[in-house]
Each structure stands twice: as structure tokens, then as C-alpha cells.
Amino acid sequence: MIEYSKAVEIILNSTKTLGLEKVFLDRALGRVLAEDIHADRDNPPADNSGMDGFAVRYEDIKGASEENPAVLEIIAESKAGGELVKVRPKTAAYIYTGGLIPEGADTVVQKELTKVEDNKVFIFQELPKGSNIRPQGGDYRKEDLLIKKGKKLRPAEIGILSSVNKPTVYVYQKPRVAILTTGDEILDVGEPVEKLSQIRTSNTYSLYSQVLEAGGEPVVIGFAKDNPEDIQKKLEYAKSCDILLTTGGVSVGEYDLVKDFVVKVLGVEILFWKVKQKPGKPVAFGVWGREKEKLFFGIPGNPVAAMVVFENMVKPAIRKMSGEEKVFNPVINAKLKGGYKRKKGERVEFIRVSLSLTDDGFVAQPFGKQGSNILTGMVYAHGFGIVDVGVTEIKDGETIKVSVFDKSFMDGRYGD
Amino acid sequence: MIEYSKAVEIILNSTKTLGLEKVFLDRALGRVLAEDIHADRDNPPADNSGMDGFAVRYEDIKGASEENPAVLEIIAESKAGGELVKVRPKTAAYIYTGGLIPEGADTVVQKELTKVEDNKVFIFQELPKGSNIRPQGGDYRKEDLLIKKGKKLRPAEIGILSSVNKPTVYVYQKPRVAILTTGDEILDVGEPVEKLSQIRTSNTYSLYSQVLEAGGEPVVIGFAKDNPEDIQKKLEYAKSCDILLTTGGVSVGEYDLVKDFVVKVLGVEILFWKVKQKPGKPVAFGVWGREKEKLFFGIPGNPVAAMVVFENMVKPAIRKMSGEEKVFNPVINAKLKGGYKRKKGERVEFIRVSLSLTDDGFVAQPFGKQGSNILTGMVYAHGFGIVDVGVTEIKDGETIKVSVFDKSFMDGRYGD
Incomplete structure (x- = not known):
């Protein structure tokens, strides 16, 4: 541990x-x-106009005023995507936003400051040389x-x-992530219930979705019954993947064959088994492949424990494989509403909280039922409040660190 | 306006x-x-065990202690996915996590509190009735x-x-969002540059990606030159979509035919043109379709203006069409580093900022170049700082509202 x-x-x-x-x-x-x-x-690839108006020579509009406008003959037109045109002294070109600055011109006068009559433009104001030109580069x-x-x-x-x-x-590249669900009791979606003890999977498809969210490519290699032949056969399907996730099969029961079989079939080298955390204690991790470049995670069958282990351990690995620098969920400081108590402080504990962002900062609200098998308690959760080793109480209004897996609580509502 | x-x-x-x-x-x-x-x-569909251990009758372990253990014959086994078994007085069943509670049993004693010898289990401690049972429902x-x-x-x-x-x-359903890029000067990616005045598109594919992020289905209907035939032909392709975005073609130049053509070809009813905002002033909006259930957005060609208009106006519409309640980006309060000044306060202004989350809350850092044509300035931006109408200065360290389009700045780095 x-x-x-x-x-x-x-x-x-x-x-x-x-x-x-x-x-x-x-x-x-x-x-x-x-x-x-x-x-x-x-x-821009060349000097062009930031406005609709007239491309002129600064010399020709120097000193122009309401009383004494510059009057220039319009001899060309420059529009976005058009050819390069020319202006000579005492002439101007129509120019449109994005149009090339004509040869000879050095200033653009916006349309609003001009008047056009008989193919002549009247300019009532001097502008600084270079006005309204977006320069090349x-x-x-x-x-x-x-x-x-x-x-x-x-x-x-x-x-x-x-x-x-x-x-x-x-x-x-994105890692291909194989998902193997183990346990005699687990039914796939759509399969008929034949015994009272059978449970329909949730982990297979929540893990599938978490892999997608993390940027991996999920590959559901199926369901293995707790017998050597079936586990061995299904594990073969994982060989083309970069990461193998198994769910179920890592607690202490004598039917837990998975850990032994990943060693035998895939050559996994187990690097740890069991972590001082709650939920998610019975998690196994190892490496495999020719250069030990592939990863194995034995994830507890408990739906909430599976979510915790994925967010904290599997997601960072997927993100690192995918080239990301920022591999962890955000950890924010939030005010804990209602407080939280526990008897022992031996393990770090992750408690489901809903989050809100107020003028006073982040506020975290834990749920009533924190039992690790109660997936429905995840429906309104946005993060896991972190109760550190040695801490047995966080009082109402005190700060708790929260690892955020769903940032959408920050989004705005229509009418807010 | x-x-x-x-x-x-x-x-x-x-x-x-x-x-x-x-x-x-x-x-x-x-x-x-x-x-x-x-x-x-x-x-759970039936009472089952939360532990590996032994299913017993509470009566049989009452008063058990180190000195005076209860000794029960093991007569059955209950594993996850297995059949319902029975225990009689003075007997016990092996039980594994998820195993059905046997008929007659009412308590599970975890393995750690027991010892097995010759098919008998020794139980050294009384547990409360119902211990370690996960009840049905x-x-x-x-x-x-x-x-x-x-x-x-x-x-x-x-x-x-x-x-x-x-x-x-x-x-x-997700809305299908048609994207039409207009302007004689615009080249698609891969097309050869033939004139100095030609510009390669950025909006087509940044809008494509923004539509994906917002949850819509982007449909690139292509590039229309600034001539009636081409615009008309391309607009026909939009008819099967729910939203039409055009980019370019909504400023005041005489080559801006798009707005007229969406009215003529699609029957768009324009509801507004030009908004008191910077960047993104020349934005047009309208409705079309048999029940005016379809939307039209004429988005400025300016790449940064296009991003602002999409995040603030198009994304909320896509999200509302898709059934979302929270349609807006988060708006957070951040300390503005370095301050921001402007001459006029007539329009709401959106300034690109990078964000960080510190122990002291959110910090926003504006970029040097705020010119609306400089898309490269978006590379390190996470949000748009909102400078409200009437405000001409926000001082260093003062609070600015920021509309966040990229929440990933909150994510954690390995080694943090």
C-alpha cells in the first residue's frame, strides 16, 4: 500500500x-x-487599406479643410483581391477595405470625410501621412x-x-485504450437479466466516455467472466492497444484472477497494488510491451472509485501520452459548505462536491451519501474535494482543495 | 446600430x-x-455483501470474543453473479464482495476477523446485525x-x-451550421497565390472549429467571389442547414452583396445590422425558413472580430438549439494586470487576455497588440476582458469581467 x-x-x-x-x-x-x-x-502580404475610402498622395491633401478642400480626379479603383493600380499627382483611387495601396499613394482617406461629384473627390481634412494603411508584415x-x-x-x-x-x-498520436470489464455478475447493456445477482455494467461506458474526454481512443474489448479461459482470450485483444484498463477483479476475493493473468498473458510488470486513498484503494498499476511503454491499470469495480481512479491516475497518463503538458484536472480552493467530518485520517479521501462560482469565490457543496458504490450521487458533482491524510474535519466555510472534472458549472445561463 | x-x-x-x-x-x-x-x-437488485468474508446469522455470533469464538460450519459459497444459497443455524457461507446474502443469513463478517480450519470458520468478535450488507434498493x-x-x-x-x-x-439534435466565406481576395487552403492582394482564409476553419466546440455540425459550403452568380449559387447550399454564417461582406463597401443576397435567395429577415461593440461592429443577424426558425449571422471578415462575434453571439444560439440551458461562456472577475486605457467609451470593448488562477483569485493579462486583424495575438488568449460602455480606464490591479472561451488555463501541470 x-x-x-x-x-x-x-x-x-x-x-x-x-x-x-x-x-x-x-x-x-x-x-x-x-x-x-x-x-x-x-x-498582410502587402500594404493595404483598413477602410473604405480614397487612396491619395499625402502631398495632395496637405492643408485641406472644410473651406479649402483638396479636389482630386478619381482614376482607378482598388478592391480586396484586385490588381495593383496607380495614382499620379492630383488624382485618387477608390479603395475598399483590404484593397492594395496603389503605386504612388501613401495615405487613405475614409469615405466619411469625403464627397464625390463628377468623378472628382472632395477631401475636407488633412490626415497624417500613412493614415488607414495596414502595412505589409x-x-x-x-x-x-x-x-x-x-x-x-x-x-x-x-x-x-x-x-x-x-x-x-x-x-x-492518441493512445488506444482497451477497456475490459470483469466479473461473473456483470451484464452488458441489452443482455437479459437471468439471475437476481446480476448487475448491469456502468463502468464500461463511463470509462469509455472518460477516455474520449481525456483525448484517448477507447476500445471496448468486452466482458470477461471470472474464469481463466475467458480472461486469457479477452486479454489477447488488448495487445494492439497502448493502455489496458480492467475494471473489477482487483480486490482480495479468490475469484480475482485478472491481476495474475495480465502478468501471464501480457507480461505486465506490476509497479504498485493498493493506494492509501478512499475510494479507490484496490488499484493496480503496471507496465508492459517490448520497452515497457504500455500501461496497465486495474481499476476497482466500484463505479465511483473507478471514476476517481480514472480522473486522478488514468487521465494524466492519457494526456501525457498525447503530448499534453497540463495533464491534471484543475485544483481550486473552495469554501466548503456544511463542513465534512470523518473518523480516520489515514488515507487521502476524495469527496464528491457540486461547485458554484460566487462573487466570494468558489463554493463546494458535498453530497449526503458519499458511499463509493452510489454512482447516482455523481449526477450533480463537478469535482472531488480533497481531504488530505491527517485531516479528519473541515469546518463549514473553511477552504477545501477541489479537483475539478467538470468545469461547466462556470458557464452562464440565459437571463443571468 | x-x-x-x-x-x-x-x-x-x-x-x-x-x-x-x-x-x-x-x-x-x-x-x-x-x-x-x-x-x-x-x-442493488438484492441484498449483497460489501466485503469478502462469511455470511452468518447474527444469533450465532452474539457474544463471540477472542477467548470464546463462534465456530460455524462452512456449508456454502456466495459469489458475485452466483446463485442464492442458504445457511442454517450454526453454519456460515463463504461470501465475496457483491455476492447475494444467503437465505437465513443477516450479517457478513469480514475475512480479516476470522480464521478457517477444517471447513470451520472461527469468528472472534460480535458484529452488529446487518453488518457489511448492502441492502436491496x-x-x-x-x-x-x-x-x-x-x-x-x-x-x-x-x-x-x-x-x-x-x-x-x-x-x-445538433444544429447544422453552414459556413460561407466571401470576398474576391480569399483563397482556400492549398490554392496557389496568384496576386499579391490575395489572402488565405483563417475564418473558414476557425469558425469550423468553433462550431464543433459549441456542439454544432459545421458544413463548409465554400468560398464565394464578390459577384451575384457565385454568391447566389453558394447560398443555395445553405438551405438544408439550421444556421448560416457568412464571413466577410458585411462592411460598407459597394462589393458587399452578401446581405442583399441572403434576403433575396433565402428570404432572410434582417433583425439588426451593426452593434455597439469593438471589435465586431459590422455584424448582421436575421431569421429565415418557413417558420423563421433558421438563423443568419453576417460575421465581419476580421479574424479577431469573427472570434468575438462567434463566442458572444453564435455559440449561445447553437447551444440553445442543442437544448442546453447554460448557453454563455463563463464570466469571471479577474484582477487586470497592467491596466487598460482607451479614448472613447461609446462601445463595449472585448480585449484579449491570458488568464491564470492564483491563490489571490483570477488574474487577467491583456496583450500588447489589440488590433482586431491580428489573429496571432489569440494564441495565448483564454478570454475576452469586457470594457463596458462608459468606461475608458481600468487601472492596474482593478477588477475586470472576463468572458472565458478557454478554461484549460486552470489545468494542472505535471510537477506542480
């Missing part, structure tokens, strides 16, 4: 970032960039570093990738 | 939640539940309401759905 912090350290030290793959931009959102992105040309220069390797791609970065003509981009 | 808050009100009042569809659980994550979910049977009863309609589905809820034998579930 090891300390929680030691367990997390062992897991992350055993986890290696995967190789690279090229993906199209429509699949790149949320992936971690594995190459530096440089500008393919200046942006004003945003960035060709070869500039725009996005650094390691950045998790969001919409802004996808936009930049397309603007520098990268329809495909190198990102880190 | 209307106020920002009025614009948002008009949009949400014009937005109707879509119809329902059934999806399998592997596609249900993040969708909004459109039916109440009730328990299909008691959970202790989590919930058949027909109990487990998840209410309107809940956004997370891994815990997916787990519950499978445990009540719902492989498919009713959720609200």
Missing part, C-alpha cells in the same frame, strides 16, 4: 509520449501540435514563429494553420 | 430548440438529454428518477444510462 502522491509519480514516470501523425485541420481540434509553425509569407513576417510545438490546438490556432497554408499538421 | 445586450437578447429570442433524435451511448457524450431517465430495477428503487431531462451528458450519466439498460437515448 503506497501513498497517493507516490502512486501518481510512478504512473507519470512510467508514461512516454507517443509518436507523431499528420491530420487534416478538421480533425486537429484539441490535438497537441508536434511541429513549430512558421509564417509562409508576410501578413504588420501582423507578422515570413518565417516568424507563429505557434510553438506543444500547443494544444484551439479554433484560433486552426485558423492560423489554414492561413499559413497547412491543410495537414503533425500532432501527437 | 444597437446595444450589445439588446443584440444578444434579439438573437436568443429568435432561437428555438431543435427536435429530438435517438443516439447510441458512444455518441451521447456532451449531448443534452431529452427524456427523463428512471431506474429499471432496484439497485440502497442506492435507488425501481422507477426512481435518476437523471432529469435537460442534463448535459457526462461520463457519470453515460454510466448510469448503461446501468439502467438504455443503449440508446433521446437527445436534442
